[in-house]
Amino acid sequence: MIKAENLWKSFPMRRDRPGLKEFVVNAPKFLKDNGHRFWALKGVSLAVEKGGSLGVIGRNGAGKSTLLSLLLGVARPTTGHIEVNGKRTPLLELGAGFHPDLTGLENIVINGVLLGYTEAEVRDRMESIVAFSELGEFISMPIRTYSSGMQMRLAFSIAVHTDPEILLIDEILAVGDESFQRKSGQALLELIKGGVTTVYVSHGMEAVKKICDRAIWLEQGEIRSEGEAGLVVEEYLKAQGQA
Amino acid sequence: MRGVSEANYAALRRKSTLTPPLSQAWEREKSDLAVALRWVAACLSEALSRSCPAGPAHKKLIANSCPFRQALPTIPTQNRTHPFDCGYLLAVRQRCYPVPGGAYVLRELESMQISKKTRQQLDLLKLLVKKETAVRYKRTYLGFLWSLLNPLLTALVLFIAFNVFMRFQIENFALFLLAALFPWTWFASSVTISTNALTGNVSLIKKVIFPKHFLLLATIIAQLVNFVFSLPVLIVLVFFYGGVPSLNWLIGIPVLIMVQFVVIYGLALMISVANVYFRDLEYIVGVLISLLFWMTPIIYPLEAVPAEARVLLAMNPVTYLMQAWRDLFFSNTLNWQYILVSGITAAVVLLAGLLIFRKLERKLDEVL
Numbered sequence A: 001m002i003k004a005e006n007l008w009k010s011f012p013m014r015r016d017r018p019g020l021k022e023f024v025v026n027a028p029k030f031l032k033d034n035g036h037r038f039w040a041l042k043g044v045s046l047a048v049e050k051g052g053s054l055g056v057i058g059r060n061g062a063g064k065s066t067l068l069s070l071l072l073g074v075a076r077p078t079t080g081h082i083e084v085n086g087k088r089t090p091l092l093e094l095g096a097g098f099h100p101d102l103t104g105l106e107n108i109v110i111n112g113v114l115l116g117y118t119e120a121e122v123r124d125r126m127e128s129i130v131a132f133s134e135l136g137e138f139i140s141m142p143i144r145t146y147s148s149g150m151q152m153r154l155a156f157s158i159a160v161h162t163d164p165e166i167l168l169i170d171e172i173l174a175v176g177d178e179s180f181q182r183k184s185g186q187a188l189l190e191l192i193k194g195g196v197t198t199v200y201v202s203h204g205m206e207a208v209k210k211i212c213d214r215a216i217w218l219e220q221g222e223i224r225s226e227g228e229a230g231l232v233v234e235e236y237l238k239a240q241g242q243a
Numbered sequence B: 001m002r003g004v005s006e007a008n009y010a011a012l013r014r015k016s017t018l019t020p021p022l023s024q025a026w027e028r029e030k031s032d033l034a035v036a037l038r039w040v041a042a043c044l045s046e047a048l049s050r051s052c053p054a055g056p057a058h059k060k061l062i063a064n065s066c067p068f069r070q071a072l073p074t075i076p077t078q079n080r081t082h083p084f085d086c087g088y089l090l091a092v093r094q095r096c097y098p099v100p101g102g103a104y105v106l107r108e109l110e111s112m113q114i115s116k117k118t119r120q121q122l123d124l125l126k127l128l129v130k131k132e133t134a135v136r137y138k139r140t141y142l143g144f145l146w147s148l149l150n151p152l153l154t155a156l157v158l159f160i161a162f163n164v165f166m167r168f169q170i171e172n173f174a175l176f177l178l179a180a181l182f183p184w185t186w187f188a189s190s191v192t193i194s195t196n197a198l199t200g201n202v203s204l205i206k207k208v209i210f211p212k213h214f215l216l217l218a219t220i221i222a223q224l225v226n227f228v229f230s231l232p233v234l235i236v237l238v239f240f241y242g243g244v245p246s247l248n249w250l251i252g253i254p255v256l257i258m259v260q261f262v263v264i265y266g267l268a269l270m271i272s273v274a275n276v277y278f279r280d281l282e283y284i285v286g287v288l289i290s291l292l293f294w295m296t297p298i299i300y301p302l303e304a305v306p307a308e309a310r311v312l313l314a315m316n317p318v319t320y321l322m323q324a325w326r327d328l329f330f331s332n333t334l335n336w337q338y339i340l341v342s343g344i345t346a347a348v349v350l351l352a353g354l355l356i357f358r359k360l361e362r363k364l365d366e367v368l
Helices: A020-025 A027-031 A064-072 A104-114 A119-133 A136-140 A148-160 A178-193 A205-211 A229-242 B006-018 B020-028 B032-051 B056-064 B069-074 B088-093 B110-137 B143-165 B173-195 B199-207 B213-240 B247-277 B281-295 B307-315 B319-330 B336-361
Strands: A002-012 A037-048 A053-058 A079-084 A088-091 A166-170 A197-201 A214-219 A222-228
Touching: A002 A064, A037 A053, A037 A064, A037 A197, A037 A214, A037 A222, A053 A064, A053 A205, A053 A229, A064 A079, A064 A088, A064 A166, A064 A197, A088 A148, A104 A119, A104 A136, A104 A148, A104 B110, A119 A148, A119 B110, A148 A178, A166 A178, A178 A197, A178 A205, A197 A205, A205 A229, A214 A229, A222 A229, B110 B143, B110 B213, B143 B173, B143 B213, B173 B213, B173 B247, B173 B281, B173 B319, B199 B247, B213 B247, B247 B281, B247 B319, B247 B336, B319 B336
Parallel strands: A053 A197, A053 A214, A088 A166, A166 A197
Antiparallel strands: A002 A037, A002 A079, A214 A222
């Protein structure tokens, strides 16, 4: 279950970062909010019930990714309140935390533990993760020898094997080659339809219609429209066509 | 999976949850403490069973004294790989626990949930440390051996330098120097590396939820491992100069390691998070560390400092710490006065570090 009320999020907007000298001289000024802030989200509220899936659409810079990082908990809202029940699994940037010099197997363990598992639990799932990734003997080679597609495949395999309760997805369905794309899309769809609460950020309107039952349309940090996924997508596409 | 096959286990699970007496047993055993103790005991015996060097007869004896022996009958003998694997190993792995009544409570326990969280955190820390050390030596031929080789070679270089080329008035100068230099290396490298611990892991911090201070702890522990590997070198050197092992070491080494850990952690907390806001710090820290090196009695004795400069030395958080290390190895004494002073300094530094880190960490995502 995800519930967010009146989220505001701003980032400091400076042409360049202050040097130490400038900071020392103007320390009080910098510690205070100096007013030049960019508001990425302006009063967004949303709710996703358990098992529901919400699509988030909008143009670049509309605040979609910011919203997702707030829901994930790696960033705090400037004001507003978020309530999330359940284990959050991010599918934001696949392979965050991979180390190029470690082997695929070693990276699976580290990544799995980072996603909230104990080492023993990861090792229990090791076989199916490796099988899903279809990496074969590459799995015991350092990650730096992988192609970027192979890295993505590994990362995706780990993420879908962590029994997620809440999935936060940022435009990643395009993983690997044609056949793996189909397979990963299928696995994801199974998870989502199988009762995992999902927030899905995408530019792929077809995917949003297929995956989500509800959707919100963000524009410049505000909700422009929300409701049944198909309707919101139609509305969005219509507006884009005019522009 | 050892002991019980997947299918047997499933059958067991069905059977045991249906058996009525089980719920009574469950009520009896419900107290969290009992559960925790049982779990610890099971873990211990699992560890024991993995490393048991005893012969079969001996093993059988231990197996018979196993507190969960009553749980045995439910598991077919032919499925046991060795006498210890009487099912509770499996039970532990499956996060449930055996009951003396002869069945298993196959249920997630609330108290286990807490310990699972803690275990996950411990695993994470362990893996980060492992990564830190593994990555360092990954592409070398000698690998982890460098951890021992490094201090050994340093010692050799200094030994040659001060026994052949330069001769100081201080006796056993190589030992005098190394007794403070090894701890200093731990300090300096930890602080330097952790300056970039946050700025160097942006993708992790922005995309994964985990305790950020683990990055610092992992750095410090990885360096501590290196330091621990330098201790044997130091001890050999003490022997070489005619010293004897003493009880002081047994107390002194852990205490001093703890104090130094706290100082380093406190400083790392401040510096790492401040470096996110002012990246110039990275370079300033480098210079400050080398200044601090000369402000610390490492290559000179504390007594050599003129009285008017003592105030400056007192401002240095590691002055007395390094002196205490040297007293321990060089003159084989526990200087409680210095240890106390460094302990208090460490506590203050840690407190300041925690406050700063907690304050600045909140807005980390906006500036990284």
